[in-house]
Each structure stands twice: as C-alpha cells, then as structure tokens.
Amino acid sequence: MNSVSIVTRNGDGGITKTLDGRVVRKDDPLLEFLGTLDELNSFLGLAKHQLEAPEKEVVEKIQEILFKLGARAGYPEHYADMDEEIEWIERHIASLETGIELKGFVIPGATEASAFLDVCRTIVRRAERRIIPLLRNDERLLNSQIFLNRLSDFLFLMARTVESKGRM
Numbered sequence: 244m245n246s247v248s249i250v251t252r253n254g255d256g257g258i259t260k261t262l263d264g265r266v267v268r269k270d271d272p273l274l275e276f277l278g279t280l281d282e283l284n285s286f287l288g289l290a291k292h293q294l295e296a297p298e299k300e301v302v303e304k305i306q307e308i309l310f311k312l313g314a315r316a317g318y319p320e321h322y323a324d325m326d327e328e329i330e331w332i333e334r335h336i337a338s339l340e341t342g343i344e345l346k347g348f349v350i351p352g353a354t355e356a357s358a359f360l361d362v363c364r365t366i367v368r369r370a371e372r373r374i375i376p377l378l379r380n381d382e383r384l385l386n387s388q389i390f391l392n393r394l395s396d397f398l399f400l401m402a403r404t405v406e407s408k409g410r411m
Contacts, residue, residue: 262317273316276373280313283366290363293356298401301335305394312387316377325386332393339400343407349399353406360402367395 253259257269267274284306291302308328314321351361371391378384 262314272373272376276316276370276377277313279366279370279373280309283363283370284309286359286363286366290356290359293359294405298405301401304331308390312390315387316374316384325390329386329390329393332390332397336393336397336400339397339404343400343403345403349403351402354409357402357406360398360405364395364398364402367391367398371395 254269258266259269259274260266261273287302287306287309291299291306294302311328312325315325352358371388374384374388374391378388
C-alpha cells in the first residue's frame with residue numbers, strides 16, 4: 244500500500260506556509276486564529292455527541308461554517324461574504340431566545356452537555372479576540388468577526404436550552 248506520510252519536517256524550524264503560499268512563523272496571528280478555530284471545531288465535535296436532534300445537526304452546520312471561516316482568513320483572495328451564515332445563526336438565536344428566561348449570571352456545568360457547549364463558547368470568544376489583529380489589516384474579515392460574536396451568543400443560549408430540557 245503506497246501512502247504519503249503526513250510527516251514533512253517542513254515545520255520543524257517553527258515556520259509553515261499558509262494556504263496562499265506565504266511563509267510565516269507558527270506564532271503568526273493568522274495561525275493563532277486558525278488554531279483556535281481548529282480547537283473549537285474539535286470541541287464542537289465532542290459537544291455534539293452530548294446532543295440530540297435538532298441541536299446535533301445545528302452543531303454540524305456550525306462546524307462546516309467554521310471551515311469556511313478559516314478558509315476566508317487563510318486565503319484572502321477567495322473571500323465570500325458571511326451574510327447568509329450571520330442571518331442563519333441570528334434566526335437560531337431568535338428561536339432559542341423565545342424559550343429561555345434568563346435570571347442573571349449562569350454558572351457553567353449544570354449538565355454535561357451544557358458544560359461542553361460552554362467550553363465551546365469560551366473558545367469562540369478567544370477566536371473572536373484572535374481575529375481582531377487580522378481585521379486591523381483586512382476589513383473584509385468583519386463579517387467573520389460578527390459571525391463569531393453571534394456564535395458565542397448562540398452557544399450560550401443553546402447551553403441554557405439543553406439545561407432547561409434537563410439533558411445530561
């Protein structure tokens with residue numbers, strides 16, 4: 244069986260190439276952002292196994308959107324706007340808001356499922372902080388930052404919804 248090894252040794256010196264071929268250090272703000280998206284996507288993968296339909300399908304859609312968001316940041320000349328995705332998540336936020344009454348601060352961890360979602364929410368908040376330096380150099384990323392801001396709100400509400408349904 245012929246296969247290509249994933250070990251290239253190209254990154255051993257602390258540098259790598261971006262999707263558009265630029266050579267950057269591994270602590271470059273773009274890589275910090277992309278790494279945070281990767282971490283978020285992995286934790287969403289864990290979280291979705293604690294969920295049932297329809298929440299599970301919504302999380303899978305978010306995971307797909309995160310790949311698009313990463314591609315937008317890593318391959319600047321192929322920007323597609325995020326308007327559709329922002330509208331989609333805002334509809335989901337509005338839907339969740341109608342079923343929840345918030346009475347102040349929430350301590351995470353009421354259920355295992357909501358705890359996973361709250362961890363994802365905190366990673367989203369970090370991703371939003373990581374995109375700000377990129378946004379300073381390229382305003383086309385504004386809709387990506389807006390999507391992340393909405394995603395944080397959405398995950399907060401989804402965690403509260405899961406708690407209210409008593410799901411472990």
